Amino acid sequence: MLVIAARNPACLLGGLILLVTTTLVPFLSRQGQVLPIGRADLALTPLALAGQYPGFYLLIGLAVAWVALGLLRQDRPDRPALWGGLLGCLLVIWLTVTAGVKPYAFGLGSILALTICLLVLAYGLSQRGYIRADTFVAASILLLGFFVLLFIIYPILAVLQHSVMDSRGALQPGLFLETLRGYKSFWRVLGDSLGLAVFVGVVSTLIGLAFALAATRSRSRLTVLLRAFSLLPMITPPFVVGLAIILLFGLQGLITGTLLGLKTRGVFGFPGVALAQTLSFAPVAFLVIASVVESVNPALEEASLTLRAGPWVTFWKVTLPLLRPGVANAFLLTIVESLADFGNPIILGGEFEVLSTEIYFAIIGRFDKTLAASLGIVLLAASLATFLLQQYWLGERSYVTVTGKPPSGQPMPLPRGLEIGLLGFCVAWCVFTLALYVFVVYGGFVEIWGINNAFTLRHYRQLLRDGMDALNTTLILAGVSAPLTAVVGILTAYLVVRHRFPGRGVLEFTSMLSFAVPGTVIGIGYILAFNQPPLYLTGGAAILVISFVFRNMPVGIRSGVAALAQIDKALEEASVTLRASFATTLRRIVLPLIRPAIISALVFSFVRAVTAISAVVFLVSAKWQLSTKVILDQAENGRYGLATAYSTVLIVIMAAAVVLMYLLVGKTAVRGGVEGGGLA
Amino acid sequence: MMEQANPQAARVTLEGVTKRFGQTMAVDNISLEIEPGSLVTLLGPSGCGKTTTLRIVAGLETATGGKVFIGDAEVTHLPPNARDVTMMFQSYALFPHLSVFENVAYGLRVLKRPEAEVRKQVEEELQLVGMPGMGERSPSALSGGQQQRVALARSLVMQPKVLLFD
Numbered sequence: 001m002l003v004i005a006a007r008n009p010a011c012l013l014g015g016l017i018l019l020v021t022t023t024l025v026p027f028l029s030r031q032g033q034v035l036p037i038g039r040a041d042l043a044l045t046p047l048a049l050a051g052q053y054p055g056f057y058l059l060i061g062l063a064v065a066w067v068a069l070g071l072l073r074q075d076r077p078d079r080p081a082l083w084g085g086l087l088g089c090l091l092v093i094w095l096t097v098t099a100g101v102k103p104y105a106f107g108l109g110s111i112l113a114l115t116i117c118l119l120v121l122a123y124g125l126s127q128r129g130y131i132r133a134d135t136f137v138a139a140s141i142l143l144l145g146f147f148v149l150l151f152i153i154y155p156i157l158a159v160l161q162h163s164v165m166d167s168r169g170a171l172q173p174g175l176f177l178e179t180l181r182g183y184k185s186f187w188r189v190l191g192d193s194l195g196l197a198v199f200v201g202v203v204s205t206l207i208g209l210a211f212a213l214a215a216t217r218s219r220s221r222l223t224v225l226l227r228a229f230s231l232l233p234m235i236t237p238p239f240v241v242g243l244a245i246i247l248l249f250g251l252q253g254l255i256t257g258t259l260l261g262l263k264t265r266g267v268f269g270f271p272g273v274a275l276a277q278t279l280s281f282a283p284v285a286f287l288v289i290a291s292v293v294e295s296v297n298p299a300l301e302e303a304s305l306t307l308r309a310g311p312w313v314t315f316w317k318v319t320l321p322l323l324r325p326g327v328a329n330a331f332l333l334t335i336v337e338s339l340a341d342f343g344n345p346i347i348l349g350g351e352f353e354v355l356s357t358e359i360y361f362a363i364i365g366r367f368d369k370t371l372a373a374s375l376g377i378v379l380l381a382a383s384l385a386t387f388l389l390q391q392y393w394l395g396e397r398s399y400v401t402v403t404g405k406p407p408s409g410q411p412m413p414l415p416r417g418l419e420i421g422l423l424g425f426c427v428a429w430c431v432f433t434l435a436l437y438v439f440v441v442y443g444g445f446v447e448i449w450g451i452n453n454a455f456t457l458r459h460y461r462q463l464l465r466d467g468m469d470a471l472n473t474t475l476i477l478a479g480v481s482a483p484l485t486a487v488v489g490i491l492t493a494y495l496v497v498r499h500r501f502p503g504r505g506v507l508e509f510t511s512m513l514s515f516a517v518p519g520t521v522i523g524i525g526y527i528l529a530f531n532q533p534p535l536y537l538t539g540g541a542a543i544l545v546i547s548f549v550f551r552n553m554p555v556g557i558r559s560g561v562a563a564l565a566q567i568d569k570a571l572e573e574a575s576v577t578l579r580a581s582f583a584t585t586l587r588r589i590v591l592p593l594i595r596p597a598i599i600s601a602l603v604f605s606f607v608r609a610v611t612a613i614s615a616v617v618f619l620v621s622a623k624w625q626l627s628t629k630v631i632l633d634q635a636e637n638g639r640y641g642l643a644t645a646y647s648t649v650l651i652v653i654m655a656a657a658v659v660l661m662y663l664l665v666g667k668t669a670v671r672g673g674v675e676g677g678g679l680a
Numbered sequence: 681m682m683e684q685a686n687p688q689a690a691r692v693t694l695e696g697v698t699k700r701f702g703q704t705m706a707v708d709n710i711s712l713e714i715e716p717g718s719l720v721t722l723l724g725p726s727g728c729g730k731t732t733t734l735r736i737v738a739g740l741e742t743a744t745g746g747k748v749f750i751g752d753a754e755v756t757h758l759p760p761n762a763r764d765v766t767m768m769f770q771s772y773a774l775f776p777h778l779s780v781f782e783n784v785a786y787g788l789r790v791l792k793r794p795e796a797e798v799r800k801q802v803e804e805e806l807q808l809v810g811m812p813g814m815g816e817r818s819p820s821a822l823s824g825g826q827q828q829r830v831a832l833a834r835s836l837v838m839q840p841k842v843l844l845f846d
Binding site for chain 1: 738739740742756757759760761763765766767769770771773775776777786787790791831834835838
């Protein structure tokens with residue numbers, strides 16, 4: 001065959017496909033309709049467009065040159081691939097930007113052409129030895145790097161840009177400060193957001209510490225209950241805790257209204273939001289601290305005991321100080337979570353305003369992009385500062401000794417009095433949490449909570465009538481995004497852990513960064529970045545899937561990194577010296593060995609997609625509506641019956657997914673996933 | 681390091697090979713030539729760069745400077761799977777999810793050899809290392825010495841140009 005006879009198969013193959021693409025496939029599309037729909041689209045092939053934009057001749061020329069070079073003998077076949085690929089990528093991007101003006105946006109052709117050029121470039125890079133591996137690895141690195149740039153970095157830059165750009169698009173560096181000065185309540189909102197975050201951080205961390213000590217060091221059977229508690233925030237749609245608090249403490253609340261006879265809206269504001277966030281984030285703090293408690297070397301405590309210190313002294317002088325980094329870690333993480341949280345303040349905040357909800361109202365209420373972008377920058381700065389502190393300051397200060405040697409000896413039990421006190425508190429907290437869930441389920445079967453408590457199936461009938469579209473959309477989009485998230489996340493983990501290449505640190509950092517960027521900031525970033533040609537995506541399903549994939553990517557990365565750390569690198573080296581390519585090694589050695597991590601990444605990215613709200617609230621459209629947005633709309637209008645019925649359905653689906661995974665892979669994977677997830 | 685006496689055996693040549701990890705110099709300007717089919721041992725204190733040198737020959741590390749030849753071909757920048765070199769690892773690196781038979785057959789299957797040939801060669805190799813009929817066992821059910829022999833069979837079955845022992 002021609003391809004086999006070629007001197008430079010990568011260039012020949014790439015050139016041929018590029019030639020077909022440039023003559024037959026529409027390069028552009030009518031805003032968002034990426035798949036070509038009719039004959040009219042043939043006017044949008046590069047060949048047809050070249051009359052108007054001569055730059056396209058360069059692209060066609062590149063294709064022809066590759067075909068020609070592919071057939072010739074060369075001393076250095078990597079050169080045309082490397083330089084041609086680089087030139088091609090830049091050409092495609094430039095042409096998409098210049099030719100993609102209203103009403104046209106990027107199309108199938110530009111995606112294909114860019115992919116081909118990236119693949120040929122990858123071949124060139126790997127042949128040249130710049131990326132120490134084969135074309136598959138080089139191509140994965142380039143593609144992931146491109147996606148991270150486009151879907152994580154670029155939207156954040158768009159937010160930055162809009163905070164210093166006036167309505168006519170002129171750059172005004174002073175605009176950011178001016179906007180914030182003109183926004184009267186800025187200092188109050190900022191102070192309230194930070195105050196809330198620190199308060200929730202302190203309380204959640206203390207509760208998490210109590211749970212961690214009780215669950216890992218108590219001999220009681222109740223520890224099983226405490227462990228199960230750690231799963232709750234994962235399977236909880238965003239408004240469940242908030243709705244439950246309204247049902248108990250709101251105007252018609254069971255406790256405030258019915259039992260105490262108070263007609264008060266007092267729970268709306270700081271008390272309600274703080275309680276809801278503490279209930280949501282204490283389990284996250286628990287998991288972080290528990291993993292540190294478990295890794296404390298028992299020999300240290302045994303040493304203290306043999307040095308004449310009693311259990312109490314040992315606990316105060318040895319155990320607790322060893323936990324300090326874990327506690328600080330949990331504290332900073334809950335602060336990031338609280339700052340990013342959107343679901344609780346939006347339904348419980350009332351007059352109490354925080355940054356994430358103010359950004360939402362700036363866009364949805366006032367259509368003020370500049371204000372939204374400026375507040376977004378402030379929120380981003382606060383979360384990023386906390387996140388960086390956690391990564392770099394604490395990252396170095398772990399007292400946990402990782403030797404791979406199983407620790408010897410039994411961990412010291414808690415002093416008796418402390419154990420009883422902690423267990424009592426934790427059980428009470430669990431009972432309170434479970435009660436909230438019971439009332440949410442119950443609330444879906446009641447006519448009008450607190451006013452007419454008659455049993456009814458009305459809400460579920462209405463759900464079947466009006467809510468199924470959004471539910472189907474949610475499940476389909478989450479189902480589509482889950483495997484993509486797992487692939488992107490685990491591939492990133494594999495590349496970052498197992499390969500050395502230029503820009504590796506940057507790829508690792510930015511992909512974890514998307515974990516710390518608050519959902520509302522990513523949401524406005526996507527609106528600002530993908531609302532006009534050449535990258536027109538808003539209003540479609542693709543932007544929802546993309547936001548799920550890149551928001552949840554860290555879930556896959558964390559399970560992948562943890563699993564790969566357990567596998568001896570020599571296995572993969574043995575495989576490649578036995579002539580297997582890196583792709584084959586990944587498929588036949590690595591993936592089978594990290595199967596539990598893959599399944600956990602799949603399930604948790606599905607769960608997180610179904611429960612997402614903060615970013616997608618900006619991205620849903622009439623055609624592509626999501627369940628969480630429907631719940632929000634109902635709750636905002638005071639229709640708690642329908643909102644709780646809908647939440648109940650989601651809880652059941654999430655619980656089923658997690659139980660299914662538990663049956664498939666066992667509990668280690670479940671815990672890894674919880675630690676990797678949880679952010680609003 | 682040793683080269684098996686087999687018709688495929690090839691000369692290994694290192695020309696001024698250097699390997700740096702950041703500031704640390706792991707291999708400093710080593711040049712040597714090893715005749716085809718000869719058996720050569722690298723001796724030295726720990727940390728002197730024996731393993732790194734082997735890994736450079738296998739292609740698991742790239743030399744920071746200098747050239748590597750196998751036979752007449754320069755392989756300095758070739759990935760490991762494009763060189764005809766196999767390596768036995770300190771930890772043996774048997775694939776835990778594959779049986780002994782599938783471990784030995786792995787490389788042949790990657791090369792898409794016909795099933796009958798794979799069976800025949802794997803059986804022969806297992807016979808050679810004194811482990812006939814143990815193909816269905818899992819590597820974790822073997823003693824350390826048996827694991828080592830399986831790893832040897834897995835390397836030999838490829839009839840490599842160069843066989844490295846770490």
